[in-house]
Amino acid sequence: MKLELHATPEEVMRAVDTLRDFARAQCVSEKTVFDLALALEECASNIINHAFKRDASQKFSVTFDCNGSEMFVELRDSGPCFDPTRVECKAPANEDDPPGGWGIQLVHYYMDALQYTRDGNENVLRLTKRLTRHAGTT
Amino acid sequence: MTLDIQIQDGVVAASATTTVKLSGSLDTVTAPELERHLAPLLAKQGGVKELVFDLAQLKFISSAGLRVFASARKQLKERGGQASFIHLQPQIREVFDIIKALPGVAVFQDIDELDRYLAARQRSHTEK
Numbered sequence A: 001m002k003l004e005l006h007a008t009p010e011e012v013m014r015a016v017d018t019l020r021d022f023a024r025a026q027c028v029s030e031k032t033v034f035d036l037a038l039a040l041e042e043c044a045s046n047i048i049n050h051a052f053k054r055d056a057s058q059k060f061s062v063t064f065d066c067n068g069s070e071m072f073v074e075l076r077d078s079g080p081c082f083d084p085t086r087v088e089c090k091a092p093a094n095e096d097d098p099p100g101g102w103g104i105q106l107v108h109y110y111m112d113a114l115q116y117t118r119d120g121n122e123n124v125l126r127l128t129k130r131l132t133r134h135a136g137t138t
Numbered sequence B: 001m002t003l004d005i006q007i008q009d010g011v012v013a014a015s016a017t018t019t020v021k022l023s024g025s026l027d028t029v030t031a032p033e034l035e036r037h038l039a040p041l042l043a044k045q046g047g048v049k050e051l052v053f054d055l056a057q058l059k060f061i062s063s064a065g066l067r068v069f070a071s072a073r074k075q076l077k078e079r080g081g082q083a084s085f086i087h088l089q090p091q092i093r094e095v096f097d098i099i100k101a102l103p104g105v106a107v108f109q110d111i112d113e114l115d116r117y118l119a120a121r122q123r124s125h126t127e128k
Helices: A009-025 A030-051 A102-110 B031-038 B063-078 B090-099 B111-127
Strands: A002-006 A059-066 A070-077 A113-119 A122-130 B003-012 B015-026 B050-061 B082-086 B106-108
Touching: A002 A009, A009 A030, A009 A059, A030 A059, A030 A070, A030 A102, A030 A122, A030 B050, A030 B063, A030 B090, A102 B063, A102 B090, B003 B031, B015 B031, B015 B063, B031 B063, B050 B063, B050 B090, B050 B111, B063 B082, B063 B090, B082 B111, B106 B111
Parallel strands: B015 B050, B050 B082, B082 B106
Antiparallel strands: A002 A059, A059 A070, A070 A122, A113 A122, B003 B015
């Protein structure tokens, strides 16, 4: 399944809701649905906020795929070359300041693999999640 | 998924407390809505000191939502107040734990535990 999206928060959440429906159709656990939704929200938000600076005229794409034991989410954008897998999570200067890199830290935690490539003028980020399914399903 | 925000004034352990009940999804779309609701509560003039976030019905949170909490906590602390969190669902608690978003944050199982904490803190302040 492939979605073409404008660079807006509403479109990010449209993609997240579509991914939830797609994952539930694969009978994966609600915990896995949560993990996938959070990872996609963080990665797509990075695209609209940083790559496209909230320029709603810009577009990016999200593709979902499942091979039975793993689910794949691929994000493509034409923003400046940026590899989020190399982002360092900076510690806050003091306990009341938010540190940088919260989003990518969550993505690393919830996904089993992150792979970045530059394909022509596009950033391609591929997320892989091993699936756990509802009890009673295979 | 949307975010429902209910704000109630009350008293916990003899302290004027404002409770913010969140239901649904605190994400990149809804986090600005929460910020707008919190703005008058966090105003330097007429704002509150004790803010309790009741997350019993919060199903989803992302870093956009955590940043709103972190900002509220910082503003309250600057005026000697505090943000507390009760009824975190396991998936929400896990997100808090992973990134240690709010170090030293006051997280309680329920209102009774918060009540005991605030009462003890008041006794401590009275004895000083």
